[in-house]
Amino acid sequence: MKLNKIFFVLILTIPFSIYAQYLGGNGRGDVSIILTNVPLPVEEAASSLPTKVELAQNYPNPFNPSTSIMYTVGMRQFVKIRVYDLLGREVAALVNEEKPVGTYKINFNATGLPSGLYFYTLTTNNFSKTRKMILLK
Numbered sequence: 001m002k003l004n005k006i007f008f009v010l011i012l013t014i015p016f017s018i019y020a021q022y023l024g025g026n027g028r029g030d031v032s033i034i035l036t037n038v039p040l041p042v043e044e045a046a047s048s049l050p051t052k053v054e055l056a057q058n059y060p061n062p063f064n065p066s067t068s069i070m071y072t073v074g075m076r077q078f079v080k081i082r083v084y085d086l087l088g089r090e091v092a093a094l095v096n097e098e099k100p101v102g103t104y105k106i107n108f109n110a111t112g113l114p115s116g117l118y119f120y121t122l123t124t125n126n127f128s129k130t131r132k133m134i135l136l137k
Contacts, residue, residue, distance in 0.1 A: 062136035
């Protein structure tokens with residue numbers, strides 16, 4: 001008798017033990033399997049929703065002529081993202097709206113701006129973060 005593949009699927013909610021034995025006729029001997037229902041440690045999965053506001057470094061940096069900026073909002077709130085030149089003058093308003101919880105990516109196209117150091121700031125009701133980026137033409 002030739003055995004090919006045997007598949008078992010067991011779904012049990014009570015303690016159990018299984019003992020299986022195969023007596024092969026080809027001289028390979030006995031094959032025994034013992035399975036016992038042993039509880040395994042379970043880790044709670046991390047929440048996939050963000051819990052705080054974060055502002056990532058733009059990429060690429062230095063850039064020419066466009067770059068991406070990622071940010072995270074941990075609760076529904078009004079978000080502003082502004083770009084400033086080295087003298088503190090606002091050169092672009094990228095976001096100015098209420099955002100739900102999530103992670104966002106925006107593109108900043110600096111066509112028309114001269115090469116140099118720029119700053120971008122994310123501001124909410126209770127958070128503000130500024131990062132720098134370099135436009136290199």
